[in-house]
Amino acid sequence: MVIERFAPSPTGPLHLGHAYSAHLAWRAARAAKGQFLLRLEDLDAARVRPEYAKGIEMDLAWLGLDWDGAVLHQSRRGAAYATALAWLTELRVVFTCTCSRRDIRDAASAPQEGVAHGPDGPVYPGTCRERGHALGPGRALRLDMRRAIAVLGGVDEVSRLAFEEIGTGPAAETGVIALDPTTLVDAVGDIVLARRDGAVAYHLAVVVDDAFQRVTHVTRGADLFSATPIHRLLQALLGLPTPVYRHHALVRDETGKRLAKRDDARAIARYRDDGLTAEEVLDHARIATGLGSGAARQSCC
Ligand code: GLU
Ligand code: ZN
Numbered sequence: 001m002v003i004e005r006f007a008p009s010p011t012g013p014l015h016l017g018h019a020y021s022a023h024l025a026w027r028a029a030r031a032a033k034g035q036f037l038l039r040l041e042d043l044d045a046a047r048v049r050p051e052y053a054k055g056i057e058m059d060l061a062w063l064g065l066d067w068d069g070a071v072l073h074q075s076r077r078g079a080a081y082a083t084a085l086a087w088l089t090e091l092r093v094v095f096t097c098t099c100s101r102r103d104i105r106d107a108a109s110a111p112q113e114g115v116a117h118g119p120d121g122p123v124y125p126g127t128c129r130e131r132g133h134a135l136g137p138g139r140a141l142r143l144d145m146r147r148a149i150a151v152l153g154g155v156d157e158v159s160r161l162a163f164e165e166i167g168t169g170p171a172a173e174t175g176v177i178a179l180d181p182t183t184l185v186d187a188v189g190d191i192v193l194a195r196r197d198g199a200v201a202y203h204l205a206v207v208v209d210d211a212f213q214r215v216t217h218v219t220r221g222a223d224l225f226s227a228t229p230i231h232r233l234l235q236a237l238l239g240l241p242t243p244v245y246r247h248h249a250l251v252r253d254e255t256g257k258r259l260a261k262r263d264d265a266r267a268i269a270r271y272r273d274d275g276l277t278a279e280e281v282l283d284h285a286r287i288a289t290g291l292g293s294g295a296a297r298q299s300c301c
Contacts, residue, residue: 002034003216006060006067010042010052013267014059017221017251017259025219026065037213038067041206042075043199044289059268063278071215074205082206083201084238085141085193091237093148096133096191097140103127106283116187119226123189141194143234145185152236155181158220161233167246169225188230198200201252207231211240223248223258249289 008018029036040056088094090199099107107125109183116123125259129144130136149158162178169177210218210231225247235242250258251266259266271281 002032003214004029005037005039005215007041009037011047012055015259015266016285022065022252023282036067039072078207091151093144094141095144096126096135098133099144101128118188127206138196140192140196142190145190145194150290163246165241167248169247170222206236215243218243219246221250251285251288
């Protein structure tokens with residue numbers, strides 16, 4: 001059975017981009033007589049607000065996108081993430097990092113380092129990798145990317161790991177996408193798995209929950225395409241199944257910029273208040289991905 005999910009973070013109002021993504025996933029699920037699940041990625045306690053969570057449910061209902069079963073809240077999934085972290089610790093592919101953002105910025109911009117930027121920002125310079133710090137408050141847990149690759153059998157084995165892309169990445173990538181160990185080491189690096197404030201990181205939570213919810217198809221924006229090899233790698237380490245991925249073009253504003261969370265002007269609720277119908281909003285979203293008119297996308301990138 002096809003199981004799709006929509007996994008917004010309740011840190012702002014749903015906007016056209018979310019409507020587009022949710023509708024694609026919902027339509028695919030319904031066409032396949034499968035399920036469409038809703039998961040609230042509410043791990044960032046400082047930015048999450050209950051009114052946004054309520055707004056998400058209201059907006060989806062108004063758009064006519066019904067979901068199956070109860071909403072899954074990541075904030076209630078701590079035990080599952082702890083189990084995953086314990087397993088990765090057992091595999092010896094994690095280390096404790098005491099660096100502040102500033103330490104990382106300074107080390108990464110040291111002349112000999114060069115500044116590689118991965119999906120999570122500047123690539124971690126490796127400062128704490130061999131230091132054996134104990135875990136404690138104010139300390140992050142990172143994945144040791146080289147060890148992770150070694151544990152999975154080395155670069156040749158990891159190059160054989162792949163995911164199926166049925167949409168398109170930002171450079172039109174599609175089909176079977178193999179992992180590239182060199183990119184994982186040089187451009188992704190030792191990503192954070194648990195943050196300094198104790199919250200589990202997005203990459204780990206999403207992988208654990210997609211497996212828990214038995215998601216077969218992940219529909220999401222092409223901005224997350226570069227995170228997918230990380231997710232595939234974590235699935236391999238945790239022994240979890242890999243869904244099929246459908247990345248889609250991003251909804252952009254008139255100047256070609258992708259919509260930001262704070263872009264309240266394009267919030268679904270705003271369109272609703274202005275008297276548009278759900279169908280008009282979804283049309284609008286489609287056009288703004290460049291599929292409708294092509295105008296919005298041409299001016300981007
Ligand atoms: N929570 C993420 C977001 O709001 C999406 C996660 C995903 O679809 O994998 O953009
Ligand atoms: Zn560190």
